[in-house]
Amino acid sequence: xxxxxxxxxxxxVAALLGVVGVLVAVDASGLDAGTAQVGPxxxxxxxxxxxxxxxxxxxxxxxxxxxxGQGELEAGEDVDLDQSSDWRTxxxxxxxxxxxxxxxxxxxxxxxGTVLFWGSVYALGSRHYVRDAVVAVVLSVxxxxxxxxxxxxxxxxxxxxxxx
Amino acid sequence: MNALNSLMxxxxxxxxxxxxLYATIGVVLGTAVGVLPxxxxxxxxxxxxxxxxxxxxxxxxxxxxxxxxGGMYGGxxxxxxxxxxxxxxxxxxxxxxxxxxxxGRASQALATAAIGSFVAGTIGTALVVMFMPLVARFxxxxxxxxxxxxxxxxxxxxxxxxxxSRLRGFASLGLGLAIGLVGIDSVxxxxxxxxxxxxxxxxxDIVVVAVAIFAVGEALxxxxxxxxxxxxxxxxxxxxxxxxxxxxxxxxxxxxxxYGFPFGALPAGGAxxxxxxxxxxxxxxxxxxxxxxxxxxxxxxxxxxxxxxSAAGTLVPMLALGLxxxxxxxxxxxxxxxxxxxxxPLLFDKEPxxxxxxxxxxxIGNALLLVLNLPLAPAWAKLLQxxxxxxxxxxxxxxxxxxxxxxxxxxxxxxLLVLGALGFMMRRxxxxxxxxxxxxILGPRAELQLRRVFQLSGxxxxxxxxxxxxxxxxxVIAVVLLWPVVRWLRGLRRQAEAxxxxxxxxxxxxSEVGHLTGTGGRDEQ
Numbered sequence: 001x002x003x004x005x006x007x008x009x010x011x012x013v014a015a016l017l018g019v020v021g022v023l024v025a026v027d028a029s030g031l032d033a034g035t036a037q038v039g040p041x042x043x044x045x046x047x048x049x050x051x052x053x054x055x056x057x058x059x060x061x062x063x064x065x066x067x068x069g070q071g072e073l074e075a076g077e078d079v080d081l082d083q084s085s086d087w088r089t090x091x092x093x094x095x096x097x098x099x100x101x102x103x104x105x106x107x108x109x110x111x112x113g114t115v116l117f118w119g120s121v122y123a124l125g126s127r128h129y130v131r132d133a134v135v136a137v138v139l140s141v142x143x144x145x146x147x148x149x150x151x152x153x154x155x156x157x158x159x160x161x162x163x164x
Numbered sequence: 165m166n167a168l169n170s171l172m173x174x175x176x177x178x179x180x181x182x183x184x185l186y187a188t189i190g191v192v193l194g195t196a197v198g199v200l201p202x203x204x205x206x207x208x209x210x211x212x213x214x215x216x217x218x219x220x221x222x223x224x225x226x227x228x229x230x231x232x233x234g235g236m237y238g239g240x241x242x243x244x245x246x247x248x249x250x251x252x253x254x255x256x257x258x259x260x261x262x263x264x265x266x267x268g269r270a271s272q273a274l275a276t277a278a279i280g281s282f283v284a285g286t287i288g289t290a291l292v293v294m295f296m297p298l299v300a301r302f303x304x305x306x307x308x309x310x311x312x313x314x315x316x317x318x319x320x321x322x323x324x325x326x327x328x329s330r331l332r333g334f335a336s337l338g339l340g341l342a343i344g345l346v347g348i349d350s351v352x353x354x355x356x357x358x359x360x361x362x363x364x365x366x367x368x369d370i371v372v373v374a375v376a377i378f379a380v381g382e383a384l385x386x387x388x389x390x391x392x393x394x395x396x397x398x399x400x401x402x403x404x405x406x407x408x409x410x411x412x413x414x415x416x417x418x419x420x421x422x423y424g425f426p427f428g429a430l431p432a433g434g435a436x437x438x439x440x441x442x443x444x445x446x447x448x449x450x451x452x453x454x455x456x457x458x459x460x461x462x463x464x465x466x467x468x469x470x471x472x473x474s475a476a477g478t479l480v481p482m483l484a485l486g487l488x489x490x491x492x493x494x495x496x497x498x499x500x501x502x503x504x505x506x507x508x509p510l511l512f513d514k515e516p517x518x519x520x521x522x523x524x525x526x527x528i529g530n531a532l533l534l535v536l537n538l539p540l541a542p543a544w545a546k547l548l549q550x551x552x553x554x555x556x557x558x559x560x561x562x563x564x565x566x567x568x569x570x571x572x573x574x575x576x577x578x579x580l581l582v583l584g585a586l587g588f589m590m591r592r593x594x595x596x597x598x599x600x601x602x603x604x605i606l607g608p609r610a611e612l613q614l615r616r617v618f619q620l621s622g623x624x625x626x627x628x629x630x631x632x633x634x635x636x637x638x639x640v641i642a643v644v645l646l647w648p649v650v651r652w653l654r655g656l657r658r659q660a661e662a663x664x665x666x667x668x669x670x671x672x673x674x675s676e677v678g679h680l681t682g683t684g685g686r687d688e689q
Contacts (some may be wrong), residue, residue, distance in 0.1 A: 013589065013593045016589075017339070020338075021338075023357070024342050025171050026520045031356065035372070039619030040619070040622070041614060041618040041619075042352065043351065043354040045614075046614065048347060051609075053338045054342065057331065057335040061331055071332055071592075071595065072329070072542040073594065074591040074594070076202065076386060077201030077202065078201045078386050078390060079385070079389045079390075079634065080389050080390070081389060083389055083392075085388045086388050086390065089390065090385045093383070093560065096560075097560065097564070100564055101577045104494065113564075113565070116560065116561055116564060117558070117561045120323055120560050121557040122554045123387070124387060125390070126551065127552070135554070139558075139561060151214075151217065151218050152218055153214070153217070154570075155565075155569070
């Protein structure tokens with residue numbers, strides 16, 4: 001059993017399609033347009049069709065994977081598919097991203113953006129700590145003022161309110 | 165003549181100093197992101213959407229037009245100098261282009277690509293001027309059944325024709341349609357797939373979806389497989405061509421244009437098929453067959469022209485029908501919606517100034533590209549050496565900034581991360597991203613038309629094929645969908661006749677074109 005599943009992580013994609021399909025179907029069957037409905041096709045029909053399509057794809061994909069089918073990994077200029085996935089880099093990037101989400105409304109964009117950029121550069125392997133920090137701060141401050149002055153969009157100043 | 169007068173007015177609008185500046189910014193920016201690995205025109209337009217909120221729509225679209233053509237051109241520079249094409253439409257250019265560059269003829273390869281792009285782009289845009297009013301006039305008479313059929317055709321062909329695996333294409337389309345369902349149903353006010361989350365009621369902002377799938381997904385994917393040693397670029401001087409190169413290039417340019425424009429203009433567009441056809445044609449017609457496989461200039465000139473002509477052709481269904489067939493066109497459609505402008509047959513009556521200024525700026529952008537890019541080619545080649553940590557950290561930084569600036573809520577950043585993870589997974593398992601993006605944008609529109617059809621027909625299914633055009637389109641859809649089945653059956657018969665043939669064609673089998681362009685539908689991101 002375990003042997004059959006080895007190297008078949010793509011079954012996870014089929015599972016995801018299935019879960020989304022079920023979610024869409026359950027959500028659709030709970031809809032009731034009542035008197036608001038205009039015409040014979042209500043808000044349910046298309047979601048049910050989409051759910052059906054997702055479920056069919058899920059089953060066919062599972063069958064395809066079990067029979068040895070494989071999705072083609074996407075190539076690119078900077079992508080070296082001969083290396084195995086570098087999860088450490090990806091997780092560090094996600095951490096920098098999450099830090100930005102958690103910080104942006106509390107301490108403001110200038111700080112959270114700096115953390116995001118510096119953290120991402122570090123995750124991707126740069127070790128010029130000071131230079132990276134300077135670039136990160138300059139980018140964050142420049143975008144803050146650029147958006148405020150140029151576009152009239154006030155990004156959160158956070159704890160630097162009054163300083164900026 | 166009427167179109168010509170309108171076009172002249174368009175030039176008057178587009179040629180103001182401010183709009184010329186925007187066109188220049190667009191062209192330079194477009195070329196830069198086209199050259200840079202990991203970023204493409206679709207991502208750039210998506211990232212710039214928030215920035216253009218406060219701009220005049222006409223100026224914004226003039227800039228987008230520059231980015232659109234500039235991105236096409238930049239992509240070919242990268243594929244010639246690096247031999248790792250980022251966009252599936254420049255895969256074919258890369259074959260002979262990189263061989264030429266390695267044989268010391270990078271200058272000529274870049275020159276024939278640049279001039280070919282200019283020729284094809286200019287002819288293509290002229291054809292847009294000729295055809296678009298006709299299509300728009302015809303489209304006014306199209307009813308809901310026709311619209312629904314055309315949208316279905318665009319969705320299904322993009323899904324079934326591009327990319328290596330149809331099944332994975334449809335999986336991607338299904339996910340996109342599901343994302344498109346999120347929010348309040350426009351007809352009945354029912355909340356669909358909102359799970360009680362208030363920010364979801366307005367639906368997922370297309371900017372957030374596009375940025376997540378293109379930018380965040382791409383950055384994470386590259387990060388997981390980042391080439392530790394930067395790919396070696398071929399040093400290049402000033403692009404130029406000798407007399408013999410001109411003689412060998414001009415016919416492929418014109419033939420490439422002839423292939424590219426119709427394929428782009430069909431609602432089932434895309435540049436993969438015409439570039440491939442152009443390559444095959446030039447290989448057959450060339451007087452120097454011995455050079456193919458060693459760097460033949462015809463093999464760069466033809467496909468590159470086809471690529472740009474198809475980019476121009478894509479604008480016909482996009483503007484006249486509101487029907488995008490490439491990722492960039494899809495994001496531009498989202499931009500129209502953002503400005504409260506509805507592309508479609510009525511666009512010409514409602515926003516003539518904007519449409520004609522946009523078309524005029526396409527001509528201007530093309531000329532600017534030629535003027536700027538011939539001298540700037542060495543600078544673009546330098547851009548390829550930007551340190552990768554800065555490049556991809558920058559993508560994440562600006563993606564977050566763009567997505568946040570739309571509504572100023574951190575919730576959008578959560579969505580960005582979740583959908584970015586989806587984009588990562590799709591790249592890992594070969595699900596093409598274009599069907600998803602088209603599904604998000606076209607799904608709700610197609611649903612609206614479908615419901616209109618049934619309102620008109622009183623619930624009778626035959627309302628779907630109550631108009632002749634719709635019937636024709638359904639026949640086309642049937643052919644597109646059944647084609648691999650026919651091939652599979654023929655394969656079975658052949659196998660029965662010759663039992664010792666190994667490797668029978670599987671229904672999921674990739675076509676010849678699919679093999680060549682099988683980068684999983686990263687069509688001009």
